[in-house]
Amino acid sequence: MSVLARSIGNAFRNKVRTAAVVAVLAVAIGLALAMLVANQAVAGKVSELNASVGTVLTVTPAGGQGFEGGGEPLTADQATTAAGVPNVSSVVGATALRLRNAEAAAAQAGAGGPAGQGGPGGQSAATVTTSLTAAVDAGTLGTRNQAATGTTGSPGAATSFSLPITATGVGAEVDTTGKALELTAGSGLGDYSAASSGALLGTTLAEKNGLGVGSAFTIKDQSFTVAGLFDAGTAFGNNALYLTLPTAQTLAELPGELSTLIVTVDSMDHVESAKTALQAALGTDAADVSQGQRNLETAVSSLSSVKSISFIAFVAALATAGLIILLIMVMLVRERRREIGVLKAIGARNRTIGLQFVLEALVLVALGSAAGAAVASFASGGIASALISSNTTTATGAAGAAGQRGIPGGMAPGGFPGAPGGNPLGGAGQLLTSVTASASPGVIGAGIAAVFGVAIIGALVPALLTARIRPIEVLRGE
């Protein structure tokens, strides 16, 4: 019988006690693994948020944020100026316009609904007709603009009111946060600096209108073909479409004008300096530079605190598992002093006996880890959600409020409903709650490796205690 076989046999000497120890270890290890899974999931989400908006600056016409009105629209020359600012890696111009279904617009006009004031820079955003029907029905999302008696609604007009569809012309295949568009079908529009009859539609907008890749629709009586479908992750974000920048400018009859510049900085470290330099280069009376990362700071900070809490809980649960092993093994060593003495009397080396106890501890940990991994795979999602929801309620509210502030043109019906995919803030709340904590084999494996590491340390102490047992004590007890 080898040391390993003897250790396994010893682990099951007292089956009831072994079951109890394994159960306690399973809880501690399961909690540790669940916390590690949550930690990794949140860390991934923080990276994703930082990667998506962390290095993006948004340039709008001066006074364009909020309700102050706005100055002159941005131009291609300003885009060139912005591109020359140090540490700026890319500048993408965008022009937004509202699309209204021709029939809905006519019905709303007949019912005395509000005109389409608002829009980028506080100016009247171009409103053009389309054959598409908005994917979001009035009154189905949120609490504003849906009641006839609401403070922002128009009395008597609610029954004929419909939400507009956002069309954005972009100079590259990115959304207004600077993040690459996530195409779920079809392909991109190719050269975004040239006019094109292709369009990228949000998945829900395409579904609402029964369109797929290759289908046709009209904007301003001009025929367009669906080149691809994208998923922005939000209901409003998917009630949108993208065109090439020149096409949108032509449809808006505003050639050369830009409503937004999406500026990407080369690293997080340079965002602050680039923002200052950009503001100086464009002039405070001509453009406002805002930092998406700032707006999401609360959300990211909240996630970071969840990450810290989960890491501390992981370490604490790990330490608890180690302590359980330590105490159990100390108890076993004390219980088997006579046996250890006899083994030494018949020639066992200290390291052989120590190894036997370490292996016995690892057998218990292996059983506890197997049960703990099962616990973690079931509980990690719930634990992560509970941690996030208890830590992000405030943050989500703050982020949402900031998101509204960032919507150019205000919230009046017919106004600009936010950029597709959300502006740097629009989807913050959703991003926070969309953290998926799945127990991947890699994370579980790393967690179990850490558990074994701690268990070895925990088992070494009692193993070293065995070296202090003198075999003479056995004979004295005779």
Add this chain to the structure above:
Amino acid sequence: MLEVKNLVRTFKSGDRTIKPVNDVSFKLAQGTLASIVGKSGSGKSTLLSLLGALDKPTSGDVLVNGVSLAGMPDSRLTDYRRQGIGFVFQQFNLVPNLSAVDNVMLPMEFAGMRKAARLSRARELLEQVQLDPGKHARRINRLSGGEQQRVAIARAMANSPQLILADEPTGNLDEQTGEHIIELLSSLSRDHNTTILVVTHDRQLANKTDRRFRLQQGRLTEEASPARPAATAPAPAPA
């Protein structure tokens, strides 16, 4: 050959100094079956633990085949216990969750013997101590006291030691079983040329040994043995 020279072991008990082993000297030729008798607390077990390198003497020396144990590092003393000595205890001291054969294999495993070889040797030894082959794979706690002592003797023989130290080997056994154990030790000594030193209260056992010593207040004297006259016994060294 076992040679003990002026062996002393003292303990402190408060202000008092106790000398359970006080200037003990004797020699045992290889293959001798010897016994030490004495009252409880006379120092028999202390002497046995000094001979078995389980304890270190205050002064004096133990020589096994001319090799001194005094000053030997702990790792070498462990080697000596593994290869040179076999222990038989009154309480048997077998590992309870192992089978008879696994218990006998333990010292061989510690000595690094291959599994197949040690299994074969363990079975052979258990047959020598006349343990029913059907009980070789039985757990220790399912064997009788006599059977357990047979297993303990087989374990003591595992690495073919030159010296077996037995501390009250019949103390927990009935008279008949005790006699079987005495015969077994006697035949082992005779057939394997193994020196066996038995500490016992059992006068019947002591009478069957080649040489018989009495330990009294830490001092060892040799008595005449029915098995062999005391004339050849060395006199204890002066204090």
